Amino acid sequence: MEDRTGSRIFRIGVLGVAVSIAAAVCIARLAWLQALPGVLPAAADWAGRAVAGRFDRLVVDTGRGRIVDRNGLSLVGLPYPALAAFPVRGPRGSDAQYRKLAETVGMPPDELRGWLDGLEEPAFLRDREGRAPLRLGSREAGEAEAAGLAGVHVLTWTPRDSSVLGAQHVVGFLSRDPGLLAELYAEEAARGEVPLDTQIGAMGLERSLEKLLRGPGPVVVQRRRSAGGEPVGDGLRIAGKAGGYHPLTVRTTLDGLLQRKLSSLADRAGLEEGAIVVLDAATGDLLAMVSRPAYDPLRLAPDLAGTENHALRAVPPGSIFKIVTLAAALDAGVVHPRERFRCDGEYGRYGLSCWKEGGHGELTPEEAFAQSCNVAFAAMAERLTPEQLAAAADRLGFGRPLIRPVRRPGAGGDIRPLPEEESGCIFAGRPDAGDGGLLAQTAIGQRDAAATPLQAAAAVAALVNGGRVPAPRIVAEIRYADGSRMAAFAPAESPSRFGRISSRTAAFLMRGMEAVVREGTGRALRDAAWPLAGKSGTAQAVKDGRPVNHQWFAGYGPVGKPRYTAAVVALNRPAGSPHLAAELFRQVMDCLAAHEASSASVR
Structure with a gap:
């Protein structure tokens, strides 16, 4: 009897030890899944799959920071x-429920049924173009819920579509770029915290402010299911990482409604390739920036066609560069305001001629500016040195990046908000003293001269402000999720190492711009809603072996109390075609006048 009792006690002891060992293994396994993800990415992935395996998940919000206009409009x-x-x-x-839902979303019942039956994972019903979840109105949302089909729900979707107000060339887009992600988030990727298929900012503000906009992670709606795949419970749950002060909100200087109006205007006017830039004349703030061709940030072309921002790309400026030439000549004292130049249509050297057959006759510098006389400006340029011309360009903001940088909060250092901005140039290399035509051809915006529409608009703003070149602002402030301010960026100047042009020269050039519209090459602008001033330009170029023109117009309005400066470029226009840039500039200013009036009526 004692032997049996002893044997039973022994077996119970062995069983207890086995149970203890099994429990210890389970506890150790759980600890490994929770503690090691920070050390071993594979463990993090295993743990994530283990949790994800118990839920169906649908992302309803990327969790990225908000980007809004100056008035808080997304x-x-x-x-x-x-x-x-x-x-x-x-x-x-039932069939009746399918028909009811199909009618609500505007689909044939069989098509809706086929979509629902083919689902292997949660999904949104997309619009006809397939670019985004189908938007439901309040009535449609109520009817969809009332249809009562199992597993079908109305959820709130938060889009990330930078084209909604036509600002995609400024805001940018998201894409999957494992190489860039590994570069930006090397440590996080090594720990398995950032999956390599995560979408990140690839252009514009989305790219430059990526680390600020990333946020705490996506918001998902999840449904629990059993090991056999059946739903558990009767509802959905919202899951997302606690963000604390995140996601952030980046407030820009753009006027979203104006941006949308000018984007539509560019299309109506037939701007196939080019740009429009509008600045606040007093502060230099960027109010609108439109580039064509456009692109769809939700359906990118394989070669990213259309994503190039022509407002920030440097091309030959043509005769708007005469602003620089005249400023250099006046400030250097090599030209007198009342001096007279003779134009017979041909300069006689370098193959340079005036656009007007037979010439303009005798002109003062102001008249030469208004008539855009190539012969007079070539004569002015040959009195200058290359250094004087280059210095004047720098003083007006050409040949260098201008956009106000954003100071990186906490970590220090500056961020270029629009890294696509090009510097342009005046001379491609060190000027050759033996190159006789260099100054004459550069003076009229040809040869190696290259400028961006943003620089042209900023140069006009410099004239309006007595020679002070603005550093155009695009980011005004960044705020935490609770509304408190992280950082603010005030309007600023973009000083030149050569100083400023004189206020007297700035005033002379503004009078010259008024003469352009009053009696010169911009006479077509005289019927605009406001009195306007500006400078036209046409640069000769070659595309695909055929001659084309880059048409420019840069100016301000209204005359007397300038509130806006703007630049328009129409690229690769057929030689001899109507000057689209000048006409579009007038329409832009008329749009600004109407926008002001509508904004005032709302207030």
């Missing part, structure tokens, strides 16, 4: 109701 879209569906085993409902 530049990437506002949340809206959309139809979402989760996989279901078995019937979802």
